[in-house]
Every structure is written in structure tokens, then in C-alpha cells.
Amino acid sequence: MNRIDYIKEINGWEDEFQFYYRVKVRFSDTDMFRHLNNTVPFSYFEEARIEYFKSLGFMQDWVKPDSKTIPVVANLQCDFLKQVYYDEKLKIYVKAESVGNSSADLHYMGKREDGDICFVGRGTIVQISSRTGKGVPWTDEMRKLFMEQKAIRA
Known part of the structure; x- marks a missing residue:
């Protein structure tokens, strides 16, 4: 894992995850070489991220018609460690590493x-105004929920 700059020490990093979302690799997720297409983990990240935000109670507010804020992905990356194949069952873990x-x-x-890590990733999510597109600070309640989630890991 030395080549992945956002992971300093894999065991401690791995132990900090609490939330996960289950996926099963569909045939359509694979490519002509019979392994997971390199674009698919980003869809898995999206599904897990949405469920993670639902678990915190954020998504329910963002999708309301009168919501003034929305989440956007500012950047996203994936590092592939092992091959993944059709019909495998995976857990996609998500955690907030830091909150700005x-x-x-x-x-x-x-x-x-079996516990093998197949791929890892990271990305910045920004809460923005749905009208202006400018960043909107997390509320005290949102920050508290992020911190409680981090405290569970400690």
C-alpha cells in the first residue's frame, strides 16, 4: 500500500471503517477480459456514499424539493489492488476521513x-447552494453527526 498516498498505515486505516453497503458484481459490470470494468467501482462508491449519507440523515434533506443545498463530487479516485469477477459479493465501505x-x-x-481488499478510493464531497453553486458550511448538527461517526471508529 506504499503507493497509495492517502493511506498511511493500512491496518489502522482499515479498522476505522464502520459503514458498508453490499453489492454483487453483475455480468454487465465486467468487461471482455471477464473482470470488473475499471469504471464500475465509481458507481459502487456512489451507491455506498448515498446510503452512508442516508444513515447520517443528510440525504433525506438534500432530496426535498425545497432543499437549498445539494452535495457534489469535487474529485474522486480509485486504486485497484486485486481482480474482481462476475458474481462476487463485495462490501463497499465508506468513512469520512476529514471534514472541512x-x-x-x-x-x-x-x-x-473473505476479507481481501480489492480496491480503495477517496473523494471530496462539497455541500453547495442549489441556487448559487457556492459552498455552504455544514450545520452544527451535520458536523456533530460526522464527528460521532468518527468517534465510533476511535
Whole structure:
């Protein structure tokens, strides 16, 4: 894992994850070489991120018709460690690594049922105004929920 700059020490980093979302690799997720297409983990990250935000209670507010804020992905990356194949069952883990004023650095980990880590990733999510497109600070309640989630990991 030395080549992945956002992971300093894999064991401690891995132990910090609490939330995960289950996926099963569909045939359409694979490519002509019979392994997971390199674009698919980003969809898995999206699904897991949405469920993670639902678990914190954020998504329910963002999708309301009168919501003044929305989350946007500012950047996203994935590092592939092992091959993944059709019909495998994976857990896609998500955690907030750090929380800024209106942004959060989320980390992701895809693991097989046997515990092997197949891919990892990270990305910055920013809460913005749905009208102006400018960053909107997290509320005190949102920040508290992020911090409680981090405290569970400690």
C-alpha cells in the first residue's frame, strides 16, 4: 500500500471503517477480459456514499424539493489492488476521513467476503447552494453527526 498516498498505515486505516453497503458484481459490470470494468467501482462508491449519507440523515434533506443545498463530487479516485469477477459479493465501505467547512474527504474500500481488499478510493464531497453553486458550511448538527461517526471508529 506504499503507493497509495492517502493511506498511511493500512491496518489502522482499515479498522476505522464502520459503514458498508453490499453489492454483487453483475455480468454487465465486467468487461471482455471477464473482470470488473475499471469504471464500475465509481458507481459502487456512489451507491455506498448515498446510503452512508442516508444513515447520517443528510440525504433525506438534500432530496426535498425545497432543499437549498445539494452535495457534489469535487474529485474522486480509485486504486485497484486485486481482480474482481462476475458474481462476487463485495462490501463497499465508506468513512469520512476529514471534514472541512463545507467539504468532506470520504474514503472507500471494496472488500470480498473473505476479507481481501480489492480496491480503495477517496473523494471530496462539497455541500453547495442549489441556487448559487457556492459552498455552504455544514450545520452544527451535520458536523456533530460526522464527528460521532468518527468517534465510533476511535
